[in-house]
Amino acid sequence: MANNVDALYIFLLVVSGMMTVAIFTLVLVFAVRYRKRPGQRAEQIDGSHALEITWSLIPFCIFMVFFAWGAIIFFQERKPPQNSAEVYTVAKQWMWKFEHMEGQREINELHVPIGRDVKMIMTSQDVIHSFFVPAFRIKQDVLPGRYTVAWFHATKAGTYHLFCAEYCGTMHSGMVGSVVVMEPKDYEAWMGGGGNQPLAVTGEKLFTELGCVTCHRSDTQGRGPNLVSIFGKPVLLEDGRTVVADENYIRESILQPGAKIVNGFKPIMPTFQGQISDEQLNALVAYVKSLSQAPSGQTGGRKMATATP
């Protein structure tokens, strides 16, 4: 990705450099060539429609190349590949908190292996922050109240700057960290340390503790929708709309259950706004997502928890 961005950047530099040189040269040449000389008067020229059209259309065509190339890169940047490793991120004044699917938690440091697509699922506890890793050429604002997503694919081991790029108060410039890119085997070793509980397992426990499981059963008898295999699928709502069940949809359904009622169900779910932390919310989202993974998936398809009386 960084290479694509740099290639476009160099292309832009060359093209706009040529335009700049052309204009500067013309201005300077005219300024010298047509400087005031005794006995010589300016020659009046009113303009030329042909020229106006030419120098509108040619730049316009060049601009369209800039646009299309930039849009293609952006499109890739905004579409995380399937099966990316996911890192749930909570930003707050003034630190970054990361939680891997395997359950490792980090603050201001993010360890990732070479050669894996990593998808950052991010939210903020307070104000707007922005996740910026200059070496990867990616940046994404992190907002309170919803998830935003960024992804990258590191190719070279090393430690890279992580900056908050959206002004967030007093210690904005202290909200920095690093992304540590490791060889896969070093990463495995790092991962292996400490018996962490995978995020989806944490979520599963919460799902039971909070009583979600009593309504969201894995059969058709529940008072709430069956959540198995819903992630990434379209959901038909009571008002006839269809939405895709992505991370933001699950998040919203937990915090504001009345916002989008699934067709055929009643708006009886209580809100969890203010009752669970962003980290717990992330675990629940991770759990619901895990219900949709094929059994051969990395974390293994999980069975939906059964109600324990």
Add this chain to the structure above:
Amino acid sequence: MASGERETYLNKEYGIKSWLLTVDHKRIALLYLVSITFFFFIGGFFALLIRLELLTPAGDLVQADTYNKLFTMHGQVMVFFFLIPAVPAVLGNFLIPIMIGAKDLAFPRVNLLSWYLYIIGGALMLYTILNGGVDTGWTFYTPLSTEFLNTHVVTAGLAIFVAGFSSILTGLNFVVTTHRMRAPGMTWSRLPLFVWAHYATSIIQLLGTPVLAITLLLVVCERLFHLGIFNPALGGDPLLFQHLFWFYSHPAVYIMILPGMGIVSEIVCCFSRKRIFGYTAMALALLGIAVVGFLVWAHHMFVAGISLYAAMIFSLLSYFVAVPSAIKVFNWTSTMYKGSITYQTPMLYAFGFIGLFTMGGLTGLFLASLGIDVHVTDTYFVVAHFHYIMVGGMVMAYLGGMHFWWPKISGRMYPEGWGRLAALLVFVGFNLTFFPQFILGYMGMPRRYWDYSHSPEFQILNVLSTAGATVLAVGYVLPMIYFLWSMRYGKPAPDNPWNAAGLEWMVPSPPPTFNFEEQPVVTWEAYNYDEIKEEVPVAQ
């Protein structure tokens, strides 16, 4: 008035009351000139402190909170109390009635009211500054501004709110004046481009500024009364704020730059002794920028969390607005072709404007390109880009215009040698300050960082930038000194020191209160340099 001396708008009456209660557009222009110069130097002082702090990677000169206040107030003062009023309220106010052959603006009292509103807004801003300041960033992003800061957000917001009405009233006055007050024969196609530029600007001021006013009021309401509008914890949407804010604040860039384009058109024609190349295209380009400029605001939000397709549409539209800007640069350049060019101070500023605006515009194309914007937005690349437009473009044009019309305004000539020296200092100082910031931005230095001790590799470029800022400061102080000096000691200016075309050069310098002794009738096209036999006199 001394006996035997000609009566002018300056010596008609004396005393503080004759200024504070004047309804003469020329006197009001001077009131504005004094006020915006005051705020320019306050904003400039903040900028110097910012540059000094960034000389070293560690945060050592000021505290983090102080630094945040400095860049916030630098932005707010410069944008709302200098750049936006600068050209329209000073040069536009002074020149538009004279250029179209009118005695005054359509609503002289409203014109005075708009200055008082500016002063009330300015007083609120000063109150904010003196009472500990505000640290929202000039952009007031929510929910930071509404929930998380303990500084004077409300007074700063109200200051800008009030000053906004000053801007709206000026715009209203210019629109009506341009429609209703033109002298016989002054058809739309004979208007100087300076007037066209202000007409386009006024439309933006009229349509855009109310949105800013509403937005700031909503911020104040959320902050004071916890109305949930922008804060998600109260059920609001922080992106709504950004949409509303940029709906004004992107067009506001054109409020700042279009009048500058008007000035440059006048100067280039005069010092090339040429009619403008492509008059119609130039006028249409001004209107085109004003209209399309309203449709590109979300290019400030590509990484803010807007949808993929919204981002693509706004990227595309941003390129549309670049076309008329390109047309303008090509036309200025072509105007010089086969001209008879001299290099007085105003022309040097015009050269500077064309060069710096070109670079500012082209780097804007980088930012409009989605793939690049993701990397460089909110870094020093953006800071450098908009300073190339707003300082390199707008302030260069403003200074060029001040030198060009200073003989008309004051009745005195400024010292040409000092003028050229200052123009050179501004150009060199500006580039030294801001060019390194493009590189810093691509290297990844985020804007609004007080401390970069984690990245010492940024230091060299920051040192260059600070060095440039000191040169730039000298370049800005010099004109203020010699303009003041010239008011007493400058050579008396002839009515038309540049042998320039345009009605403003046919009235005495300085003009009488009602501008024209008798109603002028216009029978010539704009920039009729073919009919003016004299060249620009050689400077001493």
